[in-house]
Amino acid sequence: MGSSxxxxxxRPRSFDSSEQEVYLNLWRTYDRLRALEDELFGRFDLTAQQxxxxxxxxxxHPQGMPTLxxxxxxxxxxxxxxxxxxxxxxxxxxxxxxxxxxxxVVQVRITPAGLALLEKLADPVIDCAxxxxxxxxxxxxxxxxxxxRAARAPHEEPHGDW
Numbered sequence: 257m258g259s260s261x262x263x264x265x266x267r268p269r270s271f272d273s274s275e276q277e278v279y280l281n282l283w284r285t286y287d288r289l290r291a292l293e294d295e296l297f298g299r300f301d302l303t304a305q306q307x308x309x310x311x312x313x314x315x316x317h318p319q320g321m322p323t324l325x326x327x328x329x330x331x332x333x334x335x336x337x338x339x340x341x342x343x344x345x346x347x348x349x350x351x352x353x354x355x356x357x358x359x360x361v362v363q364v365r366i367t368p369a370g371l372a373l374l375e376k377l378a379d380p381v382i383d384c385a386x387x388x389x390x391x392x393x394x395x396x397x398x399x400x401x402x403x404x405r406a407a408r409a410p411h412e413e414p415h416g417d418w
Contacts, residue, residue, distance in 0.1 A: 278407075282407075289388045289389070290304070292384055292387050292388055293384060293388070296380055296381070296384045299380075300373065300376075300377060301347075302373075303340075305330060305331075305332060305334055305340060306340060306343065306344055307377070307381075308330050308331050308332075309326060309330060309334075309340060309341070309344065309350075310344070310349060310350070310366060310370050310373065310374055311374065312326055312329050312330070313326070313350060313364060313365065313366035313370065314366050314370070314371060314374055316365075316366075317365070317366055317371070318365065319365070320363045320364050320365030320366070321363070321364060322361050322362065322363055322364070323337060323338075323341065323352070323361075323362045323363075323364055324337075326364055328413075341364060344370070347369075348367055348369045348370075349366065349367055349369055349370035349373060350364055350365065350366055350367060350370055351364075351365050351367055352364050352365075353365070
């Protein structure tokens with residue numbers, strides 16, 4: 257027979273509202289799925305945010321994009337975009353240049369080393385996504401995408417491909 261703490265762990269959780277239950281389930285899910293992502297990117301000495309920046313710069317290759325535009329297009333807000341870019345630049349994955357026409361604008365470009373790293377990450381990233389949500393059927397995945405978009409819609413700032 258299990259202990260009283262075991263049986264109390266199985267009690268249904270109570271929430272103040274269904275909205276709170278939804279939010280806490282989203283948060284708990286994010287925490288579990290992010291652990292898989294952190295493990296993947298940790299093997300390459302990257303963060304998910306740095307990976308996202310490299311992907312955006314690859315899409316803008318070879319022109320690159322201004323720092324503030326890059327910061328605005330990241331999936332999650334980067335409170336210190338300069339430090340994020342410093343780390344990528346130190347590794348030779350990006351390069352930054354001030355525009356001659358406006359010295360306040362810093363243009364960021366991905367380097368060949370950055371492109372090579374993304375190529376190396378391509379299959380592991382797909383494998384990680386499969387580990388995260390591959391157990392859901394294609395229809396369940398479509399439904400989840402629609403529900404998550406609907407939940408985000410009233411709170412989203414338009415900024416591109418998300």
